[in-house]
Amino acid sequence: MLKGVDVGGSFVKVLWENGRREKHDIRETKEDREAFLQKLREIITAGNPTGVGVAVAGFTSLEGKVFKSPNIPVLDGVDFSELLRETGIPFAVGNDVSVASFGEWFFDHRExxxxxxxxxxxxxxxxxxxxxxxxxxxxxxxxxxxxxxxxxxxxxxxxxxxxxxxxxxxxxxxxxxxxxxxxxxxxxxxxxxxxxxxxxxxxxxxxxxxxxxxxxxxxxxxxxxxxxxxxxxxxxxxxxxxxxxxxxxxxxxxxxxxxxxxxxxxxSAGEFLGARGALALIKKKTTDIRS
Missing domain, CATH: 3.30.420.40 (ATPase, nucleotide binding domain)
Known part of the structure; x- marks a missing residue:
């Protein structure tokens, strides 16, 4: 099952394809880069998803590298392809609001x-x-x-x-x-x-x-x-x-x-705006691959 993950400065929000929602408090680890990334990896891979979309507040490359995240500096320079390479899970990464806009179109405004x-x-x-x-x-x-x-x-x-x-x-x-x-x-x-x-x-x-x-x-x-x-x-x-x-x-x-x-x-997405967009993005990527 696919899921979308929205990485914020205080919480990581998760939206699964079946509608299940999760909210993880990461404030205790955000000052320790290694602990933060380990916690993030655990959240992303938990539940054995078949694909993960990730929304990040900051400047991100099309390949999944975070150039700079002003509100989450611990993510500066993080390459999600390296972070997730060993898992073998298909993923897609993007700026949180750019990703969220696609979620708006995908779920509510296809016309x-x-x-x-x-x-x-x-x-x-x-x-x-x-x-x-x-x-x-x-x-x-x-x-x-x-x-x-x-x-x-x-x-x-x-x-x-x-x-x-x-x-x-x-x-x-x-x-x-x-x-x-x-x-x-x-x-x-x-x-x-x-x-x-x-x-x-x-x-x-x-x-x-x-x-x-x-x-x-x-x-x-x-x-x-x-x-x-x-x-x-x-x-x-x-x-x-x-x-x-x-x-x-x-x-x-x-x-x-x-x-x-x-x-x-x-x-209509409320606080799961970014997670919903991330879910839409990985849905698009996996569908494009299959087609």
Whole structure:
């Protein structure tokens, strides 16, 4: 049986072909590279899968090597082909959001000819599927959209540059906006709770988040002319009830495109967004091999 594995900084999530889900806490091993990789190998191979898809937060090659993983530095330089060579298990590896976008198309949007996924959580990432094929770029690092400039000379981003989309649309971006508006130093779940209860400062922070989200989506629409845009990720999951006006705002900003050219959707995958995409990727790879 196939399974998808999503390697995060704190947890590894697993989705099996039969729908079974697992969530493994890896925080105790992430400071010890050898222990971390051993734990990861055990999780990937457990249950004798016939194939494994792996989604990793970071820059990954098409051959399965992690160039750099800013949020999981212990993975920097890890080559999954070497990690799994002795097991003989077929595998596929890719950037978590690029992989997740293929999962959106594979499981929920097969009629789409051009689909973009924007995932917002700790950071902001994107994925693109064209005519049913995930687009990874030449080196496997396409759609790092969180680091395109949304405001020249703007906020300092975690990447070291200023004005990145992620600096405004991410968990830390929302928290900073709330503080800049005079609110206390709170984590995003509490800010969202306050917004849902009608607190003025929290609602204003959410509206600013939505304004920057809409601007970034406008840029993507003008670049790729997709028919589907899917929003997902942990922060979006919590904010669904506050973003009901986003599609209209984006369409108002894209006057050069017909209003009916695209539709906006929220992912149904929840926290298993990456694992579901990894499962879809290995399904595709093993099917292609068999055919």
């Amino acid at each position: 789409s000819r051009c689909l973009i996924l924007v995932a917002v959580g700790t950071g902001l990432g994107g994925g693109l599927v064209i005519e049913g094929e995930p687009f990874f770029g030449v080196c496997g690092s396409a759609m790092e959209i969180g680091h395109h400039t949304i405001l020249r000379g703007g906020r300092l981003c975690h990447c070291g540059r200023r004005g990145c989309w992620e600096a405004y649309c991410s968990s830390y971006g929302l928290e900073r906006t709330y503080r800049e508006l005079g609110g206390p130093d709170l984590r995003n779940p509490e800010i969202i709770r306050r917004a849902l209860e009608g607190e003025a400062t929290a609602l204003r922070a959410v509206r600013i988040f939505e304004e920057f989200l809409s601007l970034g989506l406008m840029n993507l629409l003008h670049l790729f002319n997709p028919d589907r845009v899917v929003l997902g990720g942990g922060l979006i999951e919590g904010m669904k009830g506050l973003l009901g006006d986003t599609e209209r705002k984006v369409k108002d900003l894209t006057e050069s495109l017909p209003a009916g050219c695209f539709s906006l959707h929220f992912s």
